Amino acid sequence: MPKVRYKLGLLLIFGFLTVLAFAQDKEKADYGLSVYKSYYCGLCHQDTAAESQGIFGPNHDAIAVIAQARILDPHYSGKATTVEDYLRESVLEPEAYLVPGFEFSRHRMPSYKHMSEEELDALIFFLLHQQEVVPAQ
Numbered sequence: 001m002p003k004v005r006y007k008l009g010l011l012l013i014f015g016f017l018t019v020l021a022f023a024q025d026k027e028k029a030d031y032g033l034s035v036y037k038s039y040y041c042g043l044c045h046q047d048t049a050a051e052s053q054g055i056f057g058p059n060h061d062a063i064a065v066i067a068q069a070r071i072l073d074p075h076y077s078g079k080a081t082t083v084e085d086y087l088r089e090s091v092l093e094p095e096a097y098l099v100p101g102f103e104f105s106r107h108r109m110p111s112y113k114h115m116s117e118e119e120l121d122a123l124i125f126f127l128l129h130q131q132e133v134v135p136a137q
């Protein structure tokens with residue numbers, strides 16, 4: 001009997017930690033979403049979670065998968081080797097690599113070098129986890 005109780009206790013602790021981790025992720029993604037909105041990324045980008053319809057830049061709904069494809073593309077001219085770094089580079093140095101089809105966009109992406117490290121971190125977290133933690137409307 002004590003063994004069962006021990007296992008149940010462990011299960012409860014893990015369950016609690018999982019819920020806690022999820023709550024923290026949700027909070028970070030929500031903060032990232034607010035950064036996305038406050039910097040008006042949606043003026044140029046379409047994103048379901050942010051309810052934006054911009055057409056001057058690429059769609060952001062599946063950016064985690066797309067970012068992976070970008071760095072594997074032989075024409076990729078930036079320095080990123082991970083998905084996180086690709087997003088960081090896209091926001092800080094958009095000119096490092098211009099997405100095919102948008103090289104001549106009427107509204108080129110500005111650099112967001114003035115963004116704080118905390119904002120950038122949350123913004124990237126949101127972009128990568130938007131489907132999991134910010135359910136589509």
Ligand code: HEC
Nearest residue numbers: 039041044056057058090094097098099102105107108109
């Ligand atoms: C004035 C329009 C404009 C705004 C505002 C803008 N972008 Fe962009 N963005 C673009 C264009 C155009 C491209 C494609 C050309 C390039 O790669 O720079 C792009 C590319 C990107 C890419 C690469 C997408 C891909 O498919 O590889 C990411 C990531 C990105 N933007 C994120 C952001 C974020 C985050 C913000 C807000 C902080 C933002 N953008 C604000 C115009 C904009």
